[in-house]
Amino acid sequence: TQLLEQSPQFLSIQEGENLTVYCNSSSVFSSLQWYRQEPGEGPVLLVTVVTGGEVKKLKRLTFQFGDARKDSSLHITAAQPGDTGLYLCAGVRSNTGKLIFGQGTTLQVKP
Amino acid sequence: DTEVTQTPKHLVMGMTNKKSLKCEQHMGHRAMYWYKQKAKKPPELMFVYSYEKLSINESVPSRFSPECPNSSLLNLHLHALQPEDSALYLCASSQVGQVTYGYTFGSGTRLTVV
Numbered sequence: 001t002q003l004l005e006q007s008p009q010f011l012s013i014q015e016g017e018n019l020t021v022y023c024n025s026s027s028v029f030s031s032l033q034w035y036r037q038e039p040g041e042g043p044v045l046l047v048t049v050v051t052g053g054e055v056k057k058l059k060r061l062t063f064q065f066g067d068a069r070k071d072s073s074l075h076i077t078a079a080q081p082g083d084t085g086l087y088l089c090a091g092v093r094s095n096t097g098k099l100i101f102g103q104g105t106t107l108q109v110k111p
Numbered sequence: 112d113t114e115v116t117q118t119p120k121h122l123v124m125g126m127t128n129k130k131s132l133k134c135e136q137h138m139g140h141r142a143m144y145w146y147k148q149k150a151k152k153p154p155e156l157m158f159v160y161s162y163e164k165l166s167i168n169e170s171v172p173s174r175f176s177p178e179c180p181n182s183s184l185l186n187l188h189l190h191a192l193q194p195e196d197s198a199l200y201l202c203a204s205s206q207v208g209q210v211t212y213g214y215t216f217g218s219g220t221r222l223t224v225v
Contacts, residue, residue, distance in 0.1 A: 033213050042115075042201050042216030043154065088153055098167065099144075099214060101153035 003027060006089055006102030014110050016078050021105045023089030024071040030092050032072040033099070034063055037086040046074075079109045113138060117202050117217035125225055126192060132220045134185040134202030143185040144214065145177060146201040154201055160185060161207050192224045 005024045013019055023032065031050045035043035047056050049065035049072060056063045060083075062075040072089055089102040115136045124130050134143065142161050146154035159167035160179040174196075176188040185202055199221050203214040 035216075040199075040218070040221070042117075042203075042218050043214075044216070045213035048213050086151075097208075098156060098159070100156075104151075104153050106151065 003093075003100050004089055004091055004102035006105055008105060009103055010106050012108040012110065013079055015080055017109075019076050019079060019107070021074045021087055021089075021107075022071070023073065023091075023102050025091065026070065027091075027093070028069050030069075032065055032069075033090045033092075034072070034074055035088040035090060037088060037104075043086075043088055076107075079107075081109045081111050083107060084109050113215065115202055115204055115215050115217035117200075117220050119220060120218065121221045121223075123223045123225060124189065124192065126194070128192075129188070129190045131189065132187040132200055132202075132222075134187075134217055135183055136204045136215070137183055138204065138215065139182075140204035140206055140215070141182060142205045142207045143179060144203040144205075145185070145187055146203060146216075148199040148201055148219070158187075189222075192222075194224050197222055197224045 003025055007022050011019060031048055033048045034046045036046055037043040047058055047063045049063055052067045052069045054065045060077045064073045076083055087105045090099050092099055118133045144159050145157040147157055148154040156169050157171045158177045163179045163182055174191050178186040199219040201219045202217045205214045
Protein backbone atom coordinates (compact mmCIF):
# COMPACT_ATOMS: atom_id res chain seq x y z
CA THR A 1 0.00 0.00 0.00
CA GLN A 2 1.43 3.34 -1.12
CA LEU A 3 1.27 5.87 1.71
CA LEU A 4 1.49 8.82 -0.66
CA GLU A 5 -0.45 8.54 -3.92
CA GLN A 6 0.90 10.82 -6.61
CA SER A 7 -0.92 11.53 -9.86
CA PRO A 8 -0.53 11.55 -12.72
CA GLN A 9 2.53 9.29 -12.93
CA PHE A 10 3.41 10.45 -16.45
CA LEU A 11 2.65 13.74 -18.17
CA SER A 12 3.74 14.90 -21.61
CA ILE A 13 2.70 18.43 -22.59
CA GLN A 14 3.63 21.22 -24.99
CA GLU A 15 5.61 24.26 -23.94
CA GLY A 16 3.33 26.99 -22.59
CA GLU A 17 0.68 24.67 -21.14
CA ASN A 18 -0.32 24.58 -17.49
CA LEU A 19 -0.35 21.44 -15.35
CA THR A 20 -1.14 20.23 -11.86
CA VAL A 21 0.36 17.29 -9.99
CA TYR A 22 -1.44 15.86 -6.98
CA CYS A 23 -0.13 14.12 -3.88
CA ASN A 24 -2.75 12.45 -1.67
CA SER A 25 -2.76 10.38 1.49
CA SER A 26 -5.16 9.09 4.11
CA SER A 27 -2.58 9.94 6.77
CA VAL A 28 -1.69 13.27 8.33
CA PHE A 29 1.82 14.55 7.74
CA SER A 30 3.72 17.09 9.81
CA SER A 31 5.06 18.48 6.54
CA LEU A 32 5.14 17.73 2.83
CA GLN A 33 8.07 18.41 0.57
CA TRP A 34 8.38 18.61 -3.20
CA TYR A 35 11.56 17.57 -4.99
CA ARG A 36 12.62 17.65 -8.62
CA GLN A 37 15.06 15.06 -9.92
CA GLU A 38 16.90 15.00 -13.24
CA PRO A 39 18.34 11.78 -14.72
CA GLY A 40 21.55 10.69 -12.99
CA GLU A 41 21.20 13.26 -10.23
CA GLY A 42 19.78 13.31 -6.73
CA PRO A 43 16.46 14.96 -5.86
CA VAL A 44 16.62 18.70 -5.27
CA LEU A 45 14.27 20.25 -2.72
CA LEU A 46 11.84 22.75 -4.24
CA VAL A 47 9.68 23.61 -1.25
CA THR A 48 8.44 22.46 2.14
CA VAL A 49 4.86 23.13 3.27
CA VAL A 50 4.08 22.85 6.95
CA THR A 51 0.82 24.63 7.79
CA GLY A 52 -2.57 23.32 6.63
CA GLY A 53 -3.90 25.51 3.81
CA GLU A 54 -0.47 26.97 3.12
CA VAL A 55 0.31 28.21 -0.39
CA LYS A 56 3.87 28.84 -1.57
CA LYS A 57 5.02 30.22 -4.90
CA LEU A 58 8.36 29.65 -6.58
CA LYS A 59 8.38 31.63 -9.86
CA ARG A 60 5.94 29.69 -12.12
CA LEU A 61 5.42 26.91 -9.54
CA THR A 62 2.63 27.09 -6.95
CA PHE A 63 2.49 24.61 -4.08
CA GLN A 64 -0.49 24.05 -1.80
CA PHE A 65 -0.89 22.02 1.39
CA GLY A 66 -4.38 20.74 2.15
CA ASP A 67 -6.23 22.07 5.18
CA ALA A 68 -6.10 18.65 6.86
CA ARG A 69 -2.39 18.20 5.99
CA LYS A 70 -3.13 14.99 4.08
CA ASP A 71 -2.61 16.22 0.53
CA SER A 72 -0.68 18.68 -1.57
CA SER A 73 -0.58 19.94 -5.13
CA LEU A 74 2.00 21.42 -7.47
CA HIS A 75 0.79 23.71 -10.25
CA ILE A 76 3.12 24.83 -13.03
CA THR A 77 2.11 27.78 -15.18
CA ALA A 78 3.37 28.09 -18.76
CA ALA A 79 5.60 25.03 -18.61
CA GLN A 80 9.00 25.20 -20.27
CA PRO A 81 11.30 22.40 -21.55
CA GLY A 82 13.59 23.11 -18.59
CA ASP A 83 10.79 21.94 -16.27
CA THR A 84 11.22 18.39 -17.61
CA GLY A 85 12.08 15.92 -14.86
CA LEU A 86 10.79 13.63 -12.13
CA TYR A 87 8.70 15.45 -9.52
CA LEU A 88 8.49 13.76 -6.13
CA CYS A 89 6.32 14.61 -3.19
CA ALA A 90 7.55 13.40 0.18
CA GLY A 91 5.98 13.47 3.60
CA VAL A 92 7.35 13.28 7.11
CA ARG A 93 5.36 11.06 9.46
CA SER A 94 5.44 12.75 12.85
CA ASN A 95 5.45 9.44 14.73
CA THR A 96 8.48 8.01 12.93
CA GLY A 97 10.34 11.01 11.55
CA LYS A 98 10.81 9.10 8.29
CA LEU A 99 10.63 10.88 4.95
CA ILE A 100 8.35 8.84 2.67
CA PHE A 101 8.19 9.46 -1.08
CA GLY A 102 5.26 9.27 -3.46
CA GLN A 103 5.67 7.30 -6.70
CA GLY A 104 6.73 10.41 -8.61
CA THR A 105 5.45 12.21 -11.69
CA THR A 106 7.58 12.12 -14.82
CA LEU A 107 7.01 15.38 -16.69
CA GLN A 108 8.09 15.95 -20.27
CA VAL A 109 7.65 19.41 -21.74
CA LYS A 110 8.06 19.48 -25.52
CA PRO A 111 9.33 22.63 -27.26
CA ASP B 112 29.22 24.53 1.70
CA THR B 113 25.67 23.39 0.94
CA GLU B 114 26.41 20.13 -0.79
CA VAL B 115 26.42 16.43 -0.14
CA THR B 116 29.28 14.79 -2.03
CA GLN B 117 29.10 11.14 -3.01
CA THR B 118 31.92 9.02 -4.41
CA PRO B 119 32.33 7.21 -6.66
CA LYS B 120 29.75 8.45 -9.18
CA HIS B 121 29.71 5.08 -10.95
CA LEU B 122 30.70 1.64 -9.69
CA VAL B 123 30.71 -1.75 -11.38
CA MET B 124 31.40 -4.70 -9.09
CA GLY B 125 31.26 -8.46 -9.24
CA MET B 126 29.13 -10.52 -6.90
CA THR B 127 32.20 -11.60 -4.89
CA ASN B 128 33.70 -8.13 -4.55
CA LYS B 129 33.83 -5.86 -1.53
CA LYS B 130 33.42 -2.16 -2.16
CA SER B 131 32.40 0.97 -0.27
CA LEU B 132 30.33 4.01 -1.12
CA LYS B 133 31.26 7.30 0.53
CA CYS B 134 29.23 10.35 1.43
CA GLU B 135 30.44 13.64 2.91
CA GLN B 136 28.73 16.85 4.03
CA HIS B 137 29.96 19.94 5.87
CA MET B 138 26.65 21.64 6.62
CA GLY B 139 26.65 20.63 10.27
CA HIS B 140 23.77 18.23 9.68
CA ARG B 141 23.65 15.53 12.33
CA ALA B 142 21.19 13.24 10.51
CA MET B 143 22.37 11.27 7.48
CA TYR B 144 20.55 8.78 5.29
CA TRP B 145 21.06 6.12 2.67
CA TYR B 146 18.38 5.65 0.02
CA LYS B 147 18.19 3.15 -2.86
CA GLN B 148 16.49 4.17 -6.10
CA LYS B 149 15.57 1.93 -9.02
CA ALA B 150 14.91 3.39 -12.47
CA LYS B 151 11.68 5.43 -12.68
CA LYS B 152 10.88 4.67 -9.01
CA PRO B 153 11.02 6.87 -5.92
CA PRO B 154 13.91 6.61 -3.46
CA GLU B 155 13.49 3.93 -0.78
CA LEU B 156 14.88 4.50 2.68
CA MET B 157 17.61 2.07 3.79
CA PHE B 158 19.31 3.53 6.87
CA VAL B 159 19.12 6.58 9.12
CA TYR B 160 21.94 7.85 11.31
CA SER B 161 21.27 10.40 14.02
CA TYR B 162 24.22 11.88 15.90
CA GLU B 163 26.45 9.22 14.33
CA LYS B 164 24.33 6.37 15.70
CA LEU B 165 22.20 4.05 13.58
CA SER B 166 18.59 4.85 14.41
CA ILE B 167 16.67 3.18 11.58
CA ASN B 168 17.46 0.06 9.53
CA GLU B 169 14.63 -0.63 7.09
CA SER B 170 15.21 -4.40 7.18
CA VAL B 171 18.09 -4.09 4.73
CA PRO B 172 20.02 -7.33 3.94
CA SER B 173 23.30 -7.72 5.82
CA ARG B 174 25.29 -7.56 2.59
CA PHE B 175 24.82 -3.78 3.01
CA SER B 176 26.69 -2.45 6.05
CA PRO B 177 26.50 1.24 6.94
CA GLU B 178 29.07 3.13 8.95
CA CYS B 179 29.20 6.69 10.26
CA PRO B 180 32.82 7.41 11.34
CA ASN B 181 32.10 11.05 12.24
CA SER B 182 29.48 13.76 11.86
CA SER B 183 30.55 14.58 8.29
CA LEU B 184 31.04 11.13 6.80
CA LEU B 185 28.76 8.24 5.96
CA ASN B 186 29.88 5.01 4.31
CA LEU B 187 28.01 2.07 2.86
CA HIS B 188 30.05 -1.12 2.71
CA LEU B 189 29.00 -3.64 0.08
CA HIS B 190 29.79 -7.35 0.05
CA ALA B 191 28.43 -10.28 -1.94
CA LEU B 192 25.82 -8.23 -3.73
CA GLN B 193 23.30 -9.60 -6.20
CA PRO B 194 22.50 -8.24 -9.69
CA GLU B 195 19.13 -7.02 -8.38
CA ASP B 196 21.04 -4.67 -6.05
CA SER B 197 22.01 -2.61 -9.08
CA ALA B 198 20.52 0.85 -8.53
CA LEU B 199 21.27 4.50 -7.78
CA TYR B 200 22.35 4.84 -4.16
CA LEU B 201 21.60 8.24 -2.70
CA CYS B 202 22.98 9.82 0.44
CA ALA B 203 21.13 12.67 2.13
CA SER B 204 21.50 14.80 5.22
CA SER B 205 19.30 17.05 7.34
CA GLN B 206 19.08 18.77 10.68
CA VAL B 207 18.01 16.33 13.40
CA GLY B 208 14.40 16.86 14.39
CA GLN B 209 13.97 19.59 11.79
CA VAL B 210 13.02 17.52 8.78
CA THR B 211 10.52 20.19 7.81
CA TYR B 212 13.46 22.07 6.36
CA GLY B 213 14.06 19.32 3.86
CA TYR B 214 16.81 16.95 2.99
CA THR B 215 19.91 17.71 0.94
CA PHE B 216 20.68 14.86 -1.41
CA GLY B 217 23.92 13.95 -3.11
CA SER B 218 24.08 13.11 -6.82
CA GLY B 219 24.23 9.43 -6.04
CA THR B 220 26.41 6.44 -6.93
CA ARG B 221 25.20 4.43 -9.91
CA LEU B 222 25.96 0.82 -8.90
CA THR B 223 26.00 -2.06 -11.35
CA VAL B 224 26.47 -5.60 -10.01
CA VAL B 225 27.66 -8.11 -12.61
